[in-house]
Amino acid sequence: MTAPTPISELASRTGSPVVVKGWVRRIRSSGRIAFLVVRDGTGEVQCVFSRADLDDATWQTLTAAEHESTVAVTGEVCADKRSPIGVEVSANSLRVLSGSPEFPIQPKEHGIDFLLEHRHLWLRSPRQVALMRIRDETMRAIRDFLHEDGFTCVDTPILTGAIGESAGTLFETEYFDLGTAYLAQTGQLYVETAAAALGKVYCFGPTFRAEKSKTRRHLTEFWMVEPEVAWMDSDGNMDLQERMVCYVAARVLDRCQADLGTMGRDLDRLAAIVPPFNRMSYTDAVARLQEAGHEIEWGSDLGAGHEAALTEGRSKPLFVHDYPKRAKAFYMKENPDNPATVKCNDLLAPEGYGEIIGGSQREDDYDRLLARIREEGLPEESYGWYLDLRKYGTFPHSGFGLGLERTVAWLSGAQHLRETIAYPRMMTRITP
């Protein structure tokens, strides 16, 4: 099979004959000239046909070309200043490769259920393509930042006997003769063990929460990157998060201009994401919220409404640190200055996007960690290996988890996480 010329390469082929293969975006005809816009995944191009050059049958085929049918266009690449890619194709022949009768997604408003039911076709829409490209660049930027900073990727298991943050929101599966396995909610506990081997490590993969939550900020399956660093404390952890988030925002701004344009994103919003980010203690945050009339008592976790209030009017993300111990996970290190709190932080994105990162210094004292496991009523026998890390050469270490889809939604300006992943999984959706 002769490979067609990718549309992204046409600009460098001015004056050359080419064959373009792709899907019909739209067709417009004046009766003497027809404009066929074709997309192939690398871009889209306008192909111009003259009635005089074509026989009757081909002209009819052309003007009746169906939305999303596949075609092969032969022609010559011509410079064109009005084209977003600088060229168009002066076409001399057309072959329809496959029809697309009544393509379900039309250039009109569709309900979200209809779109999700047709996610396999909805993915072809310009906005969805832009989001997939922004997601890809976000992932690459995260990996490049971590690699340049000396991290090694150590992927952690999905199928696990130990449970992570909270039972009751776990997906379960039968595992041969070994009983029940759970789908990991986090790779953190495992990646901590790798930090003792490799110093700076991260995992980056899908995680699972069987939460009965229907908000626009929840998916049951989502991707999370979890860096973990030996000999780093909670302050260093926030420094690392700040550097990473700024690097990623700058990369997306730099490399995804066209896609951000498709999203209608205000680029100034991304340009504002530079160090330093403000750091506010949980205790101060609660005081501010109380002053502003919010009903919140010291000790309870912040809700989405509280997060939105704290970031209102800010152009950068905000760190909130040192939350109450009773509101947070068992593995967080007790704050020596105030044992009712732990050395942790959330990072709240502005514009109402809320928490995109949760991080903490980990409890590195064997006895304290064991006491916390018992306090929480967790199955002690499942955590023997995790406790071992505090038994054999324990070390201060910290890390965090950044939710990929929440970050992509924020950077791209998407309102709902369901558009930031190819096949979103929610409480009410497992197909297609």
Added chain:
Amino acid sequence: MTAPTPISELASRTGSPVVVKGWVRRIRSSGRIAFLVVRDGTGEVQCVFSRADLDDATWQTLTAAEHESTVAVTGEVCADKRSPIGVEVSANSLRVLSGSPEFPIQPKEHGIDFLLEHRHLWLRSPRQVALMRIRDETMRAIRDFLHEDGFTCVDTPILTGAIGESAGTLFETEYFDLGTAYLAQTGQLYVETAAAALGKVYCFGPTFRAEKSKTRRHLTEFWMVEPEVAWMDSDGNMDLQERMVCYVAARVLDRCQADLGTMGRDLDRLAAIVPPFNRMSYTDAVARLQEAGHEIEWGSDLGAGHEAALTEGRSKPLFVHDYPKRAKAFYMKENPDNPATVKCNDLLAPEGYGEIIGGSQREDDYDRLLARIREEGLPEESYGWYLDLRKYGTFPHSGFGLGLERTVAWLSGAQHLRETIAYPRMMTRITP
């Protein structure tokens, strides 16, 4: 907390005072001088102490330092030609941060069950660290190759209503009120839909097979990269695989010399992995095997023994293409030249490593695909969305899946997949 100097940075600090924090690899003392080898994940360094510089208590602490206990060493960086990193630390003080009483993994032979049970500690061994680094570089090389070639990463769901290659080897989980969900065996069917949106795409994540197989070449949870390309046929698919495998092998050879050394890998083996790879039809392969006395009939799939025989004496991977339709998956394109076969290939690694890639051109004809789904007795209603891809602008496309752990095992020379992933999952192991 003052961050210690990473050991990897010591070579650039000759003559400077430093604090190194890490784990004790070993201690050796002559009575007047003591050599303490410390590792911190970025490398290891020898710290030299003189008896004359230390008080009695510190000397005792030093010479009794436990394997894998954590220490802070203060001293000055000195050039040293015998050191693999070019420097050692002339130490003047030592602080033991944490003991490590009777670290379970000693420098002696342990049984594999013992090691796997202590995988969280075994990871700290030099060979395991080397393997994790080679794995990381392999993943990075794959992603860089694909990105430079114009691919977009589109991750596919793990939780799915549709099944992939074969029922009966699926992990299942209850999904809210929506019935049973399955853990994906492949992202291919989904990534095909993304190829219609973005042209060249791939997914790269964990996949799951509940196979009751105990060989050294099987894991129940393993990572797979699955590129998929619009307008590419089976020959182009093999070209792409060849380019990618050669790129990855060259990168690992270039960037992981020390780690390959730790593995005892013969570097000439990797240097030999250059284009072109031989391409042999399944029909020719069976003829050769029959000539060599193997019991195999045309129509059955190749076993591990057949693969080993076909690659014996070869220094490069071998493509075997155009397998019988009845031995392969329903979605592979019928070969127009011989409808009893399909346009597919496996890529067999030399040295007995066997299949590392399976790929094919996909059936792009609606009626033929539907017939194959019916022939295989698959639940037609689950594949409506997949069939839609052949209904709305169908297009020739091909792709493949490369098993990460098999590739890492081959490149590194590891004999068993269980060492090539941080927490291997097998039929008999789900912990730690």
